[in-house]
Amino acid sequence: SSDSIFIHKKNEKNNSICEIDLVPNRIVGINCPNKKLKPENCFSQMYYIKESEFNGSMESFNDSTNKVDITSIIKNAVSINNIERNNNTYSYLILPNYVDLDANMGQIFICTCDNKYIAKIKTDPESIKAENKHKSETRSCEYDYVNKIARCNIMEGMETNVSDVNSTVITYNVNLSRWDRLIIKYPTSNKFQFESSFVNPFNLKEKVLYNNMPTYIDDILPGAIVYNKYDPRTKLIEYTLRIPPYIPKHIQFAIEFNNRYTLANCNEEKVQGNIAYINVNVNQGYKEISGCDFTG
Secondary structure, rough: OOOOOOOOOOOOOOEEEEHHHEEOOOEEEEEEEOOOOOOOOOEEEEEEEEEOOOOHHHHOOOOOOOOEEEEHHHHOEEEEOOOOOOOOEEEOOOOOOOOOOOOOOEEEEEEEEEEOOOOEEEEHHHHHHHHOEEEEEEOOEEEEEEOOOEOOOHHHHHHOOOOOOOOOEEEEEEEEEOOOOEEEEOOOOOOOOOOOOOEOOOOOOOEEOOOOOEEEEHHHHOOEEEEEEEEEOEEEEEEEEEEOOOOOOOOOEEEEOOOOOOOOOEEEEHHHEEEEEEEEEEEEEEOOOOOOOOOO
16 A cells, blocks of 8 residues: 555566565565464564475465474574554564575565465575675774763764775674663764664664564663653754663663665765664672662
8 A cells, every 4th residue: 555664566477476575684574464464473484485486376375385484594583573463464574684695595485465465585696795795893882980971972983984885884882880871872864864864673762672672671671761862953862871770680782773775976876874783781780779669
């Protein structure tokens, strides 16, 4: 439909077939009426056949058709769905930064919907080659020992790289302890040269990436305080995370600021922005705190 969040790529010969290309560091998705998606837990599990055997027929896919777990073919891929919903089932697949080009050449993944639509899913060798060329770089965040504040200056790193057409993944490492603050200023899509930038997870104020999954910060770091402050003059958001005083065990999580899809012209070539990946380590540390908890 016109209000779909997906770019629906129809097969030129068969309109009932939707084609999805698997490209590193991208997200793909399917929306299907509830209980009509097959396999039911697509993308976690999908039909897996040789492309030469695919004839576009729905009858080719049933309980006896070969199925695979996506992580057995594409390492570190993450599948998310909402099969419990009453109306439509949204299913997403988050591709890792690197995909083994030789892992599934000649093979395709299939999911079906409502016994009449087919999602044909395959790797795109040219895109994989280009994405796998992306460079990586590691930096450290600045730490103010007097005020117990860590600042990750990601703006310069995210800008479009005029010296290289391929973008760079810049990993920022930061180590925090109880009562520390983490401050990150990041761009909105209203800012020049960051028009297609986005943050992962999208609801950064409530969630972070824990084991590569969007997870509520309170679930892994109870008592943390998070707030965002938008500056309309600079079109930047200042994200602040206050680490709680009680940390029963070491915690590691991440936040990704992606500007890869923002393109700029340089010497008649399109150049990409970069990805800033912040790897946060929170050290164990605790002390008894007097207080009242009325949450039950």
